[in-house]
Amino acid sequence: MxxxxxxxxxxxxxxxxxxxxxxxxxxxxxxxxxxxxxxxxxxxxxxxxxxxxxxxxxxxxxxxxxxxxxxxxxxxxxxxxxxxxxxxxxxxxxxxxxxxxxxxxxxxxxxxxxxxxxIPGVIRPAIATNVPKVKSGFGILLDVGANADCKPEMLPQFGLLGSLLAEHVYGIQKPTVGLLNIGEEAEKGNMLTLAAHPLLKENDRITFIGNIEGRELFDDKADVIVCDGFAGNVVLKMAESFYMLTRQKGLDDPFFERFNYEQYGGSPILxxxxxxxxxxxxxxxxxxxxxxxxxxxxxxxxxxxxxxxxxx
Missing domain, CATH: 3.40.718.10 (Isopropylmalate Dehydrogenase)
Incomplete structure (x- = not known):
């Protein structure tokens, strides 16, 4: 190798x-x-x-x-x-x-x-990143910057890409997929998430569990969270700031230590x-x-x- x-x-x-x-x-x-x-x-x-x-x-x-x-x-x-x-x-x-x-x-x-x-069949590649979970481990968030604007049919593909990464690289069995949104209800969201929700639900290649709100990003509700690259990059940069803020404030917390980018090394282009x-x-x-x-x-x-x- x-x-x-x-x-x-x-x-x-x-x-x-x-x-x-x-x-x-x-x-x-x-x-x-x-x-x-x-x-x-x-x-x-x-x-x-x-x-x-x-x-x-x-x-x-x-x-x-x-x-x-x-x-x-x-x-x-x-x-x-x-x-x-x-x-x-x-x-x-x-x-x-x-x-x-x-x-x-x-x-x-x-x-x-x-x-x-x-890869043939993939509409657009996506960048994936790790999201620490409160209890233990981490989830996968994508896209975080490759595609600022997305078509609805791209998000189910992100769900499949993230699921394959979670399962085969990180050993997460039967990973669940959530759609980052402003509410849990299927009827909420913007034009992209409203159109993507039924496509994710109909996709039998992934285990879709519905919408994920920002406050649920760090719990165990979903192993893979999908979104457009604009929203994903905003979330990524905000999450990175958590670790820096705890350092500046002199706080020592095991959970926020896991926001240190050094632990994950980099983000794969899937x-x-x-x-x-x-x-x-x-x-x-x-x-x-x-x-x-x-x-x-x-x-x-x-x-x-x-x-x-x-x-x-």
Missing amino acids: KIGLDISGGDFAPKATIAGAILASKLLAENQQIVLIGDQDIAKQHIEQAGENPAFFEYIHAPDTIGMSEHPTKAIAQKPDSSISRGFQLLKEGAIDSFASAGNTGAMLVGAVFSVKT GVNAPVIIGHGISSPEAIKNMVLLSRNMVESNIVEKIKSAFN
């Missing part, structure tokens, strides 16, 4: 990404190797400074970087030697089994769709033909480590083939 990692993407790259790769490498099996994609000389220099052997990794030299503020489509086309462009080329060729980056989110989405492409993980721009070495481990778990679970089969 070859796990591709962009070492140039992220606010603290390459130091944090390489440090995270070193941490992850100690937890991988002998047949699992991290492929570092970025400036090869800088990567080896950082690894040697950390007292580690550069031979433990493979390297793909990609001297260019796509900045966080660059236009995704233009940057992918105009910077073929960037770490993100090279990573997706390798993924397309099958030279790596997965690709992860804490760099430009838009470029990661564009790269995924235009290189390995969307619905494309290879495992692709997007990391937080401020990813620390711990977050990078967990992003690599999530990449490994997605490859081991064969989640992409299971999604292909479900949408065939």
Whole structure:
């Protein structure tokens, strides 16, 4: 197994990404190797400074970087030697089994769709994230940013994508699916949720339990919560603020500790033909480590083939 990692993407790259790769490498099996994609000389220099052997990794030299503020489509086309462009080329060729980056989110989405492409039958890929539950564990929320505007028929697909991720990567048996809405009643909501509700209810590939209000997001009512990418991204950013607020207030609470993004590493793009993980721009070495481990778990679970089969 070859796990591709962009070492140039992220606010603290390459130091944090390489440090995270070193941490992850100690937890991988002998047949699992991290492929570092970025400036090869800088990567080896950082690894040697950390007292580690550069031979433990493979390297793909990609001297260019796509900045966080660059236009995704233009940057992918105009910077073929960037770490993100090279990573997706390798993924397309099958030279790596997965690709992860804490760099430009838009470029990661564009790269995924235009290189390995969307799985046939999937209308639009979605980004999924973990939502901590009060009692224990976590649920899956999607979409959280790939599709700001959605058609009603996309939400049942998100429900199926999230269910497959929950079951095969996270081991949640028979995951339930809820629709994020402003009320429990089927008659409530905007045009999107009103149209999507009956489609979710009629879909026999998922276990739909009805609407989920914002106050129910962190309980055990649903394992998978679906919404459009606009609402999902607002919820994601609000949830991320919980952990920062508790830190600022000096509060020590096990539940809010689980809102720390570092524990989850990154957010998978579901619905494309290879495992692709997007990391937080401020990813620390711990977050990078967990992003690599999530990449490994997605490859081991064969989640992409299971999604292909479900949408065939």
